[in-house]
Amino acid sequence: EWWFDPKSSSRLPFSLRFFLITIIFLIFDVEIALILPMIIILKFSNIFIWTFTSIIFILILLIGLYHEWNQGMLNWSN
Numbered sequence: 001e002w003w004f005d006p007k008s009s010s011r012l013p014f015s016l017r018f019f020l021i022t023i024i025f026l027i028f029d030v031e032i033a034l035i036l037p038m039i040i041i042l043k044f045s046n047i048f049i050w051t052f053t054s055i056i057f058i059l060i061l062l063i064g065l066y067h068e069w070n071q072g073m074l075n076w077s078n
Helices: 017-043 047-070
Strands: none
Touching: 017 047
């Protein structure tokens, strides 16, 4: 291919911080997709079981967020 320059480095440096922020975004994006059906299920289930399950699920999310914050994964500066 005419645009290929074999004299330069074939690998570009990969930012690990960008990778970690992407993984965090994907994890919380999936959790939002799991929280939304909980509103629909509210009509069909026992209110005590629904409340207990919702609180446990949100508590797990908050513990994960605290852990990421405590480890410094959410700091945008170097």
